Amino acid sequence: MIPKDRWGVHETHCCIIDGCKYGDKDCPVVLGLIRQKYFCESCRDDYYYISYGSQEYFDMEDKVWLKIDKKIKKVKNETRIKKLNRILK
Numbered sequence: 300m301i302p303k304d305r306w307g308v309h310e311t312h313c314c315i316i317d318g319c320k321y322g323d324k325d326c327p328v329v330l331g332l333i334r335q336k337y338f339c340e341s342c343r344d345d346y347y348y349i350s351y352g353s354q355e356y357f358d359m360e361d362k363v364w365l366k367i368d369k370k371i372k373k374v375k376n377e378t379r380i381k382k383l384n385r386i387l388k
């Protein structure tokens with residue numbers, strides 16, 4: 300497990316959808332332990348045509364964050380199920 304005082308770099312650079320920027324398997328963002336601060340370049344890639352700061356841009360941001368929050372929920376569920384399975388074995 301990555302020590303908590305090193306979580307900050309992950310929080311600002313990693314993405315639960317696109318993965319850890321440092322290739323860490325224990326990335327707290329990827330594991331759903333913390334919510335990333337920003338969405339990454341790849342998340343933005345689908346919306347490359349939208350210019351920064353426009354109303355469309357803010358709508359796009361909402362959409363991306365919704366996607367990220369959904370994924371966080373899914374990962375947390377999976378983690379819970381994995382833990383349960385371990386207990387039941």
Ligand SMILES: [Zn+2]
Pocket residue numbers: 309313318319320321322323326327328329
């Ligand atoms: Zn990471």
Ligand SMILES: [Zn+2]
Pocket residue numbers: 314315316317318338339340341342343
């Ligand atoms: Zn991303």
